[in-house]
Amino acid sequence: METKTCVPIIDLQDTSGLPEKLVKAGEEWGCFRLLNHGIPRELMSEMKVVCRSLLDLPTEIKQGNCPPGPGRRYTPPNLAGPYFEGLNIYDMASPGAVDDFCAQVDASPHRREILLKYSQALRDLAKDLGGKIMEGLGLAGEIFKNWPFQLQMNKYNYSNETVGTTGAVMHSDPGFLTVLQDDELVNGLEIVNRFTGELVSVDPIPGTIVINIGDLGKVWSNGRFCNVKHRVQCYQPRVRISIALFVFGPKGKKVEAPSELVDSEHPRLYIPFDFEEYRKLRISTNSPTGEALELFRASN
Template identity: 70%
Template sequence: MAKKSIPIIDMQDFSSVAEKMVKACEEWGCFRLVNHGVPIELMSEMKMVTRSLMDLPMEIKERNSHPEPGKGYTPPNMASPYFEGLSLYDMASPGAVHDFCSQIDASPHQREILDKYAFALFDLAQIIGSKLMEGLGLGGELFKEWPCQLKMNKYNYAPETVGLTGAVMHTDPGFLTILQDDEIVNGLEAVDEITGELVSVDPIPETLVVNVGDVAKVWSNGRFCNVKHRVQCYEPKIRVSIALFVLAPKDVKVEAPPQLVDSGHPRRYLPFDFEDYRKLRSSTQSPTGGALKFFLVESS
């Protein structure tokens, strides 16, 4: 019996990529992209930059600060004692990359790679957004001017951590995440929405993983699956990953477009402000999207 795995989508398969993306969002809430257009050399350089930045002294990493939790440096904590991450919030806004690099004294080369990588992924996100719109039969752009968060992650694994959890089971709060996973050290696992079983998302070099989050579930009127996933420690090696979180529209409430609502598919969720929702997720301790229940439309 073949091992179960998440869908793999070739972005050069122009005739069917939009349809395949929508199907993967509906059935899995995640998929792996090949031929995605982000230069392989840039991905490799970004991984080296991430490793070097994550190896900085703690007092320098802590300069990556933000007034709101989750938008700056994440130190090892009770929930995830082996995980830490540097964060570049709203990275497409003017000066965001420069400000981040200034916080941690990044070198000119590191600044250059960060800038190129952030905007290569941002461009890819726009393409994915247009393909999802196309696959749903909708017109217009999806992610234009949406805030995005770039996060560099490090899992400090050791022999005594094998079999333990590096990142607890969760869904991503935003619309989608584009992830460069560690091509050598495995550990990412996704929940099969139909069976509930955990499926190992085995790394494939030179590819990217896309995860669908809570905002996408609401925006799609329940069609898309906000995939539950976690990171386990399979072996005592440092694991590095880089994620671009495409969050939610600025100054506009999250809701399904009218084209996805009709008599056969009544509106499932009330509109909400994303930042309010993110705080509700935290205050209700709902890492797997359970807070969405507070926005369900009551059936008549």
């Protein structure tokens, strides 16, 4: 009987060899799904409702007076994603970020409460994962401390005419990792198997969270982790909602692999660089799947 290829599924409450399982999934797939991650199902459901209600607001409210560019609040449908739109809270852990966003879109006290609870829960999960990944690599210390996090709410406006089309083009995420609540009812996320090049559908499992490793995770791990390439397809004519927390790069410090991951057998692959400069370079060089990383290759 033919078995279906799927990404690793990791139970965070099964502590037996957990750090090593996370590292292996990051190396082989750059993508895995988490069970028993600690975020209440009720909170996830409430956040999805809040996300949909905010993205259903009139365009002028979503757009506001925020200029385009990094940190912009609203991404409207465009040529690259004609069926996609998104709202985000850039550096959402900074003081007042969620309150400022809520004021701009006139969010109700209930929406504000859910946004605060949910964003804190995702941030705590990301930090916990960071610690376990460090442990799995034999490293000590804390990662992601004072790193900027961006909360992004996504809506794919699918219809009968869009079935079979692409909602989000093939890309890798520029940061270290992405914590994603995908739509438990509407599938569409596909990743590239790094070994075979085949597209693999990341089928939804209600109540779970998807983790994607980004470009920065590949650099920081000295090439051990895979910056997974992925896209979103339209499988059915239904609105698709997803919510993502992007863990970007450290503030005021360059991105580089820890010295413990560099030796004579594993020379440093990338020279240290500033994450925000890299993110701008990705855009200016049209490198959606991380091709711009080659500009920072070390000459060993």
